Every structure is written in structure tokens, then in C-alpha cells.
Amino acid sequence: xxxxxxxxxxxxxxxxxxxxxxxxxxxxxxxxxxxxxxxxxxxxxxxxxxxxxxxxxxxxxxxxxxxxxxxxxxxxxxxxxxxxxxx
Amino acid sequence: xxxxxxxxxxxxxxxxxxxxxxxxxxxxxxxxxxxxxxxxxxxxxxxxxxxxxxxxxxxxxxxxxxxxxxxxxxxxxxxxxxxxxxxxxxxxxxxxxxxxxxxxxxxxxxxxxxxxxxxxxxxxxxxxxxxxxxxxxxxxxxxxxxxxxxxxxxxxxxxxxxxxxxxxxxxxxxxxxxxxxxxxxxxxxxxxxxxxxxxxxxxxxxxxxxxxxxxxxxxxxxxxxxxxxxxxxxxxxxxxxxxxxxxxxxxxxxxxxxxxxxxxxxxxxxxxxxxxxxxxxxxxxxxxxxxxxxxxxxxxxxxxxxxxxxxxxxxxxxxxxxxxxxxxxxxxxxxxxxxxxxxxxxxxxxxxxxxxxxxxxxxxxxxxxxxxxxxxxxxxxxxxxxxxxxxxxxxxxxxxxxxxxxxxxxxxxxxxxxxxxxxxxxxxxxxxxxxxxxxxxxxxxxxxxxxxxxxxxxxxxxxxxxxxxxxxxxxxxxxxxxxxxxxxxxxxxxxxxxxxxxxxxxxxxxxxxxxxxxxxxxxxxxxxxxxxxxxxxxxxxxxxxxxxxxxxxxxxxxxxxxxxxxxxxxxxxxxxxxxxxxxxxxxxxxxxxxxxxxxxxxxxxxxxxxxxxxxxxxxxxxxxxxxxxxxxxxxxxxxxxxxxxxxxx
Ligand SMILES: Cc1cc2nc3c(=O)[nH]c(=O)nc-3n(C[C@H](O)[C@H](O)[C@H](O)COP(=O)(O)OP(=O)(O)OC[C@H]3O[C@@H](n4cnc5c(N)ncnc54)[C@H](O)[C@@H]3O)c2cc1C
Ligand code: SF4
Ligand code: SF4
Ligand code: SF4
Ligand code: SF4
Numbered sequence: 001x002x003x004x005x006x007x008x009x010x011x012x013x014x015x016x017x018x019x020x021x022x023x024x025x026x027x028x029x030x031x032x033x034x035x036x037x038x039x040x041x042x043x044x045x046x047x048x049x050x051x052x053x054x055x056x057x058x059x060x061x062x063x064x065x066x067x068x069x070x071x072x073x074x075x076x077x078x079x080x081x082x083x084x085x086x087x
Numbered sequence: 088x089x090x091x092x093x094x095x096x097x098x099x100x101x102x103x104x105x106x107x108x109x110x111x112x113x114x115x116x117x118x119x120x121x122x123x124x125x126x127x128x129x130x131x132x133x134x135x136x137x138x139x140x141x142x143x144x145x146x147x148x149x150x151x152x153x154x155x156x157x158x159x160x161x162x163x164x165x166x167x168x169x170x171x172x173x174x175x176x177x178x179x180x181x182x183x184x185x186x187x188x189x190x191x192x193x194x195x196x197x198x199x200x201x202x203x204x205x206x207x208x209x210x211x212x213x214x215x216x217x218x219x220x221x222x223x224x225x226x227x228x229x230x231x232x233x234x235x236x237x238x239x240x241x242x243x244x245x246x247x248x249x250x251x252x253x254x255x256x257x258x259x260x261x262x263x264x265x266x267x268x269x270x271x272x273x274x275x276x277x278x279x280x281x282x283x284x285x286x287x288x289x290x291x292x293x294x295x296x297x298x299x300x301x302x303x304x305x306x307x308x309x310x311x312x313x314x315x316x317x318x319x320x321x322x323x324x325x326x327x328x329x330x331x332x333x334x335x336x337x338x339x340x341x342x343x344x345x346x347x348x349x350x351x352x353x354x355x356x357x358x359x360x361x362x363x364x365x366x367x368x369x370x371x372x373x374x375x376x377x378x379x380x381x382x383x384x385x386x387x388x389x390x391x392x393x394x395x396x397x398x399x400x401x402x403x404x405x406x407x408x409x410x411x412x413x414x415x416x417x418x419x420x421x422x423x424x425x426x427x428x429x430x431x432x433x434x435x436x437x438x439x440x441x442x443x444x445x446x447x448x449x450x451x452x453x454x455x456x457x458x459x460x461x462x463x464x465x466x467x468x469x470x471x472x473x474x475x476x477x478x479x480x481x482x483x484x485x486x487x488x489x490x491x492x493x494x495x496x497x498x499x500x501x502x503x504x505x506x507x508x509x510x511x512x513x514x515x516x517x518x519x520x521x522x523x524x525x526x527x528x529x530x531x532x533x534x535x536x537x538x539x540x541x542x543x544x545x546x547x548x549x550x551x552x553x554x555x556x557x558x559x560x561x562x563x564x565x566x567x568x569x570x571x572x573x574x575x576x577x578x579x580x581x582x583x584x585x586x587x588x589x590x591x592x593x594x595x596x597x598x599x600x601x602x603x604x605x606x607x608x609x610x611x612x613x614x615x616x617x618x619x620x621x622x623x624x625x626x627x628x629x630x631x632x633x634x635x636x637x638x639x640x641x642x643x644x645x646x647x648x649x650x651x652x653x654x655x656x657x658x659x660x661x662x663x664x665x666x667x668x669x670x671x672x673x674x675x676x677x678x679x680x681x682x683x684x685x686x687x688x689x690x691x692x693x694x695x696x697x698x699x700x701x702x703x704x705x706x707x708x709x710x711x712x713x714x715x716x717x718x719x720x721x722x723x724x725x726x727x728x729x730x731x732x733x734x735x736x
Contacts, residue, residue, distance in 0.1 A: 002347070003455040003466070006356040009343030031380045058343040060380040060387035 010077040011059025013051050019071035022046030026063035026072050032056040035063065091216045094125040094150040095208065096141055098132035098157035100187055105130075107191040107200035113156060116205045122216045124148055133163050138170050145174035152180040152215040156208045158187040177220035179663060179721055184211035210730040217729070218721045223660035226700050228314040229413040230654050233258060235306055235593050238266020239636060240418035240628025240643045242288050247647035248416075249297035253654060256410050257292065258320055259302045260589055263350075263367035264289050266420050267629075270350070270444055272451035272458075274636060275500040276531040282366055282453060289368045302369060307407070309597050310686055312701060313623030314413045314659040324403035326382070327360070329371035331398035334362060338372060338390035338399065346378045352445045354455035354463065360390050360399075365453060374399070414623045414650045417597065417607060418643065419590040421629035424479035424487060424583035432478065432551055432580060438464045439558055440551065440578045443497055450504045460508040462577045464556075469512065469576030472505055473560045474498045475548050476518045479583035487583045489604055492633040494581035495522045499532045501579055502541035514541040515573060517548050517562055525635070544571060551578060584633040598684075599624055607631045617646040625649050664721050665702035666709070668695045672716035679708035679717050688717075 013034060020042055027035045027049050036052040049072070051057070057074065064073045095117040099105035110128045118126040125148045129137045132155060144150065153176075155167045160183040168178030186204040194200040232248050234241045237259030245255045263269070271281035292298050301320060308319040342358035350363040359378035362371070374382075374390070381387030382401050391399045423442055426435030433440060439462045441449075448454035449461065462469045476498050479486040495518065502514040521543075523529040535541050548562040557574040564571050586605040594601050599619040600608040607626045610618040617625050625646040628639045653659075666679075666687070675693040687701035688708060695708075695717060708717045715724055 002354070002356040003351075003461070003463070004355040006345050006358070008345040011343075029386075031386065058380055058387075060343070062380075062383075062386040065385040 009058055010055070011057045011061070011074040012077055013054065013057055013063065013072060013074050015049055015051070016071040017042045017048045018044075019069045020044075020046055020048035021069055022048060023068065024049070025066050025068070029066055030063055031060060032058060091122040091152050092124045092148065092150050093120070093122045093152045093154060093212055093215050094141075094144050094148060095120075095123055095127075095154045095156065095212060096132055096137075096144075097126070097128040097186075097208070098137070098155065099128065099130045100132075100158060100191075101130065104157070104187050104191040104204075107194050107197055108186060108204040109197060109201040112201055113186075113204050113208055117154075117156075117208055117212060120209065120212050122152075123212060125150060132157050133166055138166065141167065141170050142174040145171065145176060150174075151176055151220075152182075152218055154182050154184055154208065154211045154215050156184040156186045156204065156211070159183075159185050159189075177222065179221040180215065180218045182211045182215045182218065184208040206734045206736075209736075210733040213729040213733045214721075214726045217723065217726050221663035221720060224663050224665070224699055225658040226314050226661045228654055228656060228659055229316075229411050230254065231256065231410070231412045232414050232416065232650050232654070233306070233316070233318055233410060233412040234416045234418060236266070236418035236420055236589065236628070236630065237261075237264035237300070237302065238418060238420045238628060238639075239268045239285065239288075240420065240630075240639045241266070241416070242285075242292050243640050243643035244416045244418060244627050244647045244650075245292055245298050246288065246295070247644055248650055249295050251647070251651045253297065253651065255295075255298045256320075256412065257298055257300050258304050258306055259300070260305050261363070262303050262325065262373040263363045263369070264292065264300065264302060265364075265366075265368070267444065268636060269364060269366070270352075270451075271447045272454070273500065273504060275496045276525070276527040278500070278503070280452075282364075282451075286366045286368075289366070293368045300369065303373065306593065306596055309415070312661075312685065312703065313621075313653070315700065316412050316415060316623065318410050318412060318415075320408050320410060322406040322408060324376070324405055325371070326374035326376070326400060326403050327372045328398045328400060329369045331396045332371040333396050333398075334370055334372065335396070336362075337393045337395065341389040341393045343387070343389065344378050344380060346375070351448050351455050352442070354445055354448055372398075413654050414625065415597065416625045416627055416643075416646050416650060417590075417593055417599070417619070417630060418627040418646075419593045419607075419630040420587045421584045421590075421633070422587045424585050426580065426582060428486065429478060429580070429582075431549065432475075432578075437551060437553055437558060437578075439469075439576065440580065442580055442582050443494070443501065446501055446579045450501075450508065458508075460505060467576075468509055470509070471513050471557075471573060471575045471577075472515070473548070473558075473573055473575040473578045474501055474514065474516045474581065475578065476516065476581045477547075477583075478580040480581075481519065487585065487604060489583075489633070490522065491581075491584040492522070493584065493635045495532070496525070496528055496635065498579075498581045499523075499535040499541070503531075503535045503539045506539040506541065514539075515560075515575075516541055516543045517546060518543060519545070519547070525637075546571070551575075584629060586630055590630045593630075597621070597624055617642055617649055623653065661700055662704060663699075664704040664719060665699045666697045666704065666706075666717050666719050668697060669716050669718070670694050672714045674714060674716070676713070678711045678713070682707045682711040 034057045035049040038050040171181040172178040184207045231254040233256045338360045339358040344359035345356045347353040348355045348357035360374045452458040480491040546563040546565040550561045560573040627643040627646040673694045
């Protein structure tokens with residue numbers, strides 16, 4: 001759409017249900033509202049998050065930093081990152 | 088009180104007054120007034136003999152007060168007050184009775200006109216009867232100037248004033264100086280590259296020892312008056328230290344965010360951290376707080392990690408600075424009339440329908456397409472381009488009633504530039520009529536038609552819409568009476584110029600007037616075109632009315648000259664007709680303190696005290712005070728009552 005072909009960078013969130021204690025920090029603090037609380041229960045009986053709008057993740061890694069249980073992390077999507085070049 | 092000795096001087100103003108007012112009768116009636124010891128009429132009181140007659144009469148008759156019945160005080164009050172001063176009595180004992188604008192010009196019947204002229208004159212005589220001899224108040228001046236708006240107008244005014252030795256503070260709300268001129272490709276009528284002629288000036292401003300450039304800043308509050316303004320300026324955080332940033336561009340390589348680039352009018356995208364143009368001044372990146380995901384070292388933070396110069400600081404906060412200046416130049420420029428308002432051309436939603444500034448960016452070597460004219464939808468070279476003039480202008484029913492003045496010229500320029508870029512393309516221009524007054528302008532339009540072969544069609548486009556990957560343009564050629572239908576690859580609208588949003592904001596902060604279209608109002612449309620009604624505030628550029636660059640530069644120079652003249656005086660004189668408090672009556676209720684629009688009153692030991700330098704003598708305080716404890720000198724309540732009485736008698 002844009003003449004300079006700049007692309008949005010994307011990330012993918014990975015959630016390790018088993019460690020999650022359902023505090024909801026990641027859901028609350030994600031700046032682009034990627035996450036929401038899942039209706040499912042995990043083995044501990046908590047509601048873990050799930051990626052409701054995965055396309056909105058821009059790899060800011062905030063959830064990864066604030067999760068007290070180390071149960072969520074993000075990776076940068078490589079193929080799109082490559083397409084970012086302006087030239 | 089000893090009885091006053093007033094002289095009354097009634098002017099014929101040729102036939103302007105004498106045709107509707109029996110001047111001799113006014114003189115006769117006035118001589119019957121108790122305080123009047125001398126009265127006369129004269130054909131032109133403001134002429135040299137007329138003025139000398141006033142001076143002579145004051146001396147010969149030991150007059151201590153004067154009434155001149157003539158035109159509006161905005162024209163000759165100064166003349167006659169100067170004369171009374173020259174004759175040896177205070178200028179503030181002289182009153183003007185306006186019997187021209189407020190009487191002769193609005194009446195036809197001579198009897199009615201004469202009656203009214205007598206009442207107006209009599210009320211002035213009564214007022215003069217209680218006037219005190221006052222001397223002007225001397226006010227020290229701050230020899231610094233604030234310029235609001237860093238477009239070509241603000242840049243030129245700043246340079247002119249700084250070169251004359253004044254200290255200048257140039258406040259620009261965007262991240263770079265330059266305004267709209269920085270977006271243009273080539274400029275009519277000589278087709279010189281806009282950035283090439285502008286950027287040397289921008290560099291000069293930024294290096295000038297007398298100019299302090301404040302970009303990404305906004306003026307929030309201004310108090311004080313001519314000679315001594317105090318401005319509160321908000322510095323918005325850029326989150327990048329311009330001293331450290333070495334424009335390496337590493338940050339944008341890692342920033343994940345993409346938003347439309349407003350400096351390229353949405354033709355390209357930018358990151359949340361960006362530099363508006365390569366030539367931006369200051370040469371530094373800016374972090375867009377709204378688009379950024381982070382602004383917090385543990386959130387995102389990619390740019391800060393990448394920045395080797397350590398220029399990025401997420402802890403920057405808005406700052407307010409206060410600057411004291413003696414004068415202000417407002418050069419806040421224009422915006423284009425919004426395409427979303429134009430129903431017949433698809434509310435700005437039809438693809439490949441651009442505005443003039445977007446087309447400038449397409450032609451510009453530093454623009455979105457590196458100077459290749461391509462259409463946005465498929466990035467192909469457009470072969471049929473329709474230019475439509477007067478979009479939003481000259482349409483009092485729906486849009487703006489005024490002519491935007493520059494669109495005829497920039498459309499001709501666009502057609503020429505297009506033909507230079509795409510020699511085998513066809514350029515169609517729809518126009519109502521061509522207004523090309525200006526040096527070399529008409530010749531330029533003729534060249535566009537004859538040498539560059541643009542097809543000029545006189546008429547309006549009634550409708551346009553997307554059709555088979557093109558834009559279908561339906562219009563009429565009023566010269567042949569034929570309907571015209573063009574399958575265009577691209578359409579460029581010459582949208583009206585309107586005052587910028589920042590102009591409205593600045594006008595509000597400065598409390599200066601705007602005209603019916605929102606442009607800044609000048610003090611007099613012919614004689615004071617660069618001054619606002621408020622003393623010490625001057626106007627320059629497209630904020631005052633549609634203008635091209637040469638006119639903008641000329642007006643900026645004129646505003647600068649006015650400021651230089653104003654601030655070359657050691658002190659300014661302030662009218663002594665200011666409020667005075669009768670301490671015995673004042674209860675310290677503070678009603679006047681809140682009523683005063685100039686913040687001139689404060690409470691000291693439980694009584695109101697007036698700062699005479701700030702007081703403009705507006706009388707708001709008098710009107711609110713329940714105990715008549717505060718009054719404006721030479722416009723006391725007693726004087727006002729007597730004037731009303733004289734008018735009703
Ligand atoms: C499509 C197009 C093509 C044109 N082509 C030509 C041409 O070829 N030749 C020619 O002579 N003229 C041309 N012009 C006209 C030219 O652009 C203007 O004459 C000129 O830009 C006016 O300059 P300015 O400084 O008054 O306003 P602007 O360029 O609008 O600058 C105003 C500046 O003030 C800033 N500002 C606004 N409000 C505030 C605020 N409250 N506080 C702080 N800063 C504020 C703005 O951010 C801006 O930087 C063209 C205009 C258009 C639209
Ligand atoms: S922050 Fe961690 S623990 Fe808390 S809900 Fe999110 S994934 Fe679960
Ligand atoms: S912190 Fe903001 S500006 Fe910096 S890289 Fe992340 S989104 Fe972009
Ligand atoms: S990485 Fe740092 S130095 Fe380089 S452009 Fe960005 S802010 Fe400036
Ligand atoms: S006349 Fe009264 S209200 Fe008006 S400026 Fe002076 S002190 Fe303020």
C-alpha cells in the first residue's frame with residue numbers, strides 16, 4: 001500500500017499453560033491487546049491466556065518480561081522481518 | 088473645581104460631514120455649553136491649517152480641554168492629541184466626537200443628522216469637562232521576539248529580526264522547521280527546487296547566534312502586553328537527545344511499528360521512531376509517543392538497545408519554559424481543506440484521487456517515489472491525469488466562499504511537471520477561470536497550455552468514481568457545451584487553503600481576532616496589513632490569508648520591520664487612562680481581580696491594586712465593582728452618566 005514498502009514487524013507468542021497461575025498480567029499489559037483469558041482450565045485449575053489477536057503481536061516482549069511464572073515468551077517472525085527492507 | 092475652558096472644533100470633512108450635518112448649527116449649540124469658551128468649524132480640521140487653528144486657539148484662549156467633532160478616533164485621535172500636547176496642555180484632555188462614521192454616513196436626513204451630531208458633540212464636551220491632565224506612562228521594553236510557526240514566513244521573519252540584532256525565539260509545533268514549503272517539489276513560476284532554496288535558510292536559522300529554535304513545542308499561555316509579554320511554552324518530549332543523535336537510522340531498522348507518514352501525506356509509512364525528512368532541522372530523530380509500544384525499558388525497548396549513541400531516553404517528560412518577549416509574530420500557516428468534506432469527489436475515499444500536496448511529494452526527488460510520478464494503487468505511471476481547480480474554493484453554498492489564490496498557479500505547475508515527467512501522458516485541467524496575476528505568472532500558464540500541451544477545459548467536474556481500475560471523471564466543457572468523460576489514471580484536486588489548526592490554537596492563546604473564514608484578522612485591511620488589533624502582535628504568511636511564497640516572504644519582512652521599529656525604542660508609552668482604586672471604598676472582595684481580562688489587579692493588604700502597565704483601561708472592573716471603588720481615569724462613572732444624560736436630553 002505504501003510506496004516505501006515498510007512492513008510491520010510481527011512476533012509469535014508461545015504460552016506454557018502448565019506453569020501459568022492465571023494472574024492475567026500479560027493480558028492486562030499487552031499494549032496491542034493480543035491476549036485474552038482463556039475459558040479453559042490448566043492442570044492447576046487456573047485460566048491461562050490465549051492469543052486472541054495473534055496478528056497484532058509486534059514482538060515488544062512485555063508479557064515475557066512481566067510474567068512472574070516465566071510461562072509466556074515471544075519470538076520475532078523471521079520471514080516478515082526480512083521483507084522490511086526499504087530499498 | 089475651577090470651571091473648565093473647553094474649545095470645540097467641528098470638521099466638515101469636505102462634504103462627508105457637511106452634506107448631512109449643519110456644521111454651523113453644531114458650532115452654535117456647542118458655544119452655548121457652560122464650559123465652552125471657544126468654538127469654530129473648518130472644512131478639513133485634519134489639514135495643516137486646521138491643525139494650526141486648533142493650536143492657535145488653545146494658546147489664544149487659554150483652553151484647558153478640547154473636543155474635535157470629526158471622524159472616528161481610530162483615525163485622527165492621535166493627530167489632535169499631539170496637537171494639544173504641542174499647544175502645551177495634556178493630550179488626554181482632548182476628546183473626539185465621532186460625527187462622521189457614527190452620524191453623517193449613516194443618516195440621509197439633514198435634520199436628524201444635525202440633531203445627532205449635536206448630541207454626540209455635547210456628550211464629548213461633558214466628558215472633556217471632567218478630564219484630568221494625564222501624562223503617558225513609560226514602559227520598559229524587552230528586546231526579544233517570539234515567532235510562532237516555523238514555515239517560510241516564520242523563518243524569514245526570524246532571520247530579518249535576528250540580523251537586526253534582536254533575540255528571537257522561534258516556536259514550531261512539528262518535529263522540523265520548514266512548514267509546507269519543505270513538502271513542495273518545484274515552485275512556480277521559475278520552477279526552482281523548493282527544498283534547495285529553503286534548506287539554506289533553515290540552516291542559517293539553526294546556526295544563528297541570536298535565534299533559539301524550539302521545535303516540537305507549543306505556546307500554551309501568553310500574558311502581559313506590548314513590550315512585555317510572558318509566554319509559557321510547552322516542550323513536548325521527543326525521547327531522543329538531539330545533541331547525541333547522529334542520524335544513523337539504526338533505530339528504525341529495529342522498530343516494529345508502522346504508521347502512515349504524515350510528512351509524506353500518507354504516501355509512505357514510517358516507524359514509531361522517525362525523522363520527518365533527510366533535511367529536517369533539528370537533525371534528530373523523534374519518537375512518536377502514541378505509536379510506540381514501549382517507552383519503558385522492559386517493554387519493547389528495541390530502539391534503545393540499537394542506539395549506539397545512547398541518544399534515546401524514555402524518561403523524557405514534557406517541560407514548560409517561560410520566555411519574556413517584547414513582541415510576537417504569528418506565522419502559523421495553512422492546511423488544505425479536508426478532502427473528506429467533498430461529497431461529489433468521493434469524500435477522499437476514491438483511490439488515486441490525490442490532493443495537491445500529495446502530488447508535490449510524488450514529483451519531489453526526495454519524496455515517496457524518489458521523483459517518479461506513479462499512481463498509489465498499482466505503482467504504475469499514470470497516462471491520463473485530470474487536475475481539478477477550485478475544489479472547495481469559491482463555493483459559498485457548501486465550502487469556502489473565498490478564492491484560494493494560489494491554486495491556478497500550482498495546478499499549472501503540476502500539469503507542467505507532470506508533462507516533464509511523463510512526456511507522452513495527457514494532462515487535463517478543469518478550471519472556472521484562470522487567475523494568474525503576478526510577475527511571470529500569466530506567461531507561465533500560457534507555456535503550460537502551449538508548450539507543455541496541457542488540455543485546459545473550462546468547466547466543473549460533477550462527479551468522479553472508480554470504474555474498471557480507473558477513475559471515471561464526468562464534467563462539462565462550458566466553452567463547447569459538450570459533456571466530457573475521461574477515464575483517468577489519476578486525479579489531482581486543488582483543494583482550498585484554509586487557516587491551519589495551529590492558527591486557531593494560537594489565536595485563542597493570544598486572544599487575537601480571526602476573520603469570518605478563520606484567517607488571522609489584520610488591524611486594518613489596507614493600512615495595517617501585518618498588525619493584529621492587539622499592539623505588539625504581528626502577522627505573517629498564509630495564516631493571515633491565502634498566499635504564495637513571494638508574498639509570504641514579503642509579508643514576513645514587513646512584520647519583521649514593524650517589530651524592529653517597535654523594539655528600537657528605549658521605552659514604550661502606555662496610555663495613562665488606566666483604572667484607579669479608591670482605597671477607602673474598596674472592601675477587598677476581589678470581584679475586579681477575577682473580572683480583569685489582563686490580570687492587572689491584585690490584592691495588597693486587603694485592597695485592590697492596579698498594575699498600570701498591564702491595565703488596558705477596558706473598564707471591566709468598574710462594571711463589576713459593587714461599591715464604585717475602581718474607575719478608569721478620564722472615563723469615570725460620573726463622566727459616563729453625564730454623557731448619557733447629554734445624549735438623552
Ligand atoms: C499544493 C501546493 C503547491 C504550492 N506551490 C507553490 C509554488 O510553487 N510557489 C509558491 O510561491 N507557493 C506555493 N504554494 C504556497 C506555499 O506553500 C505557501 O505560500 C507557504 O508555504 C506559506 O508559508 P507559511 O510559513 O505562511 O505557512 P506554512 O508553510 O503552513 O508554515 C506554518 C508553520 O507553522 C507551524 N504551526 C502552525 N500552528 C502552530 C502553532 N500553534 N504553534 C507552533 N507552530 C505552528 C506549522 O507546523 C508550520 O510549520 C503551494 C501550496 C500548495 C498547497
Ligand atoms: S503473566 Fe504469566 S502467569 Fe500471568 S497470566 Fe500471563 S502467562 Fe499466566
Ligand atoms: S520502543 Fe517504541 S520506538 Fe522504540 S523500537 Fe519499540 S516501538 Fe519502536
Ligand atoms: S539509533 Fe540513536 S543515534 Fe541512531 S538515529 Fe536512532 S536515535 Fe539517533
Ligand atoms: S480597566 Fe480594570 S479590568 Fe480593564 S484592564 Fe484595567 S484594571 Fe483590568
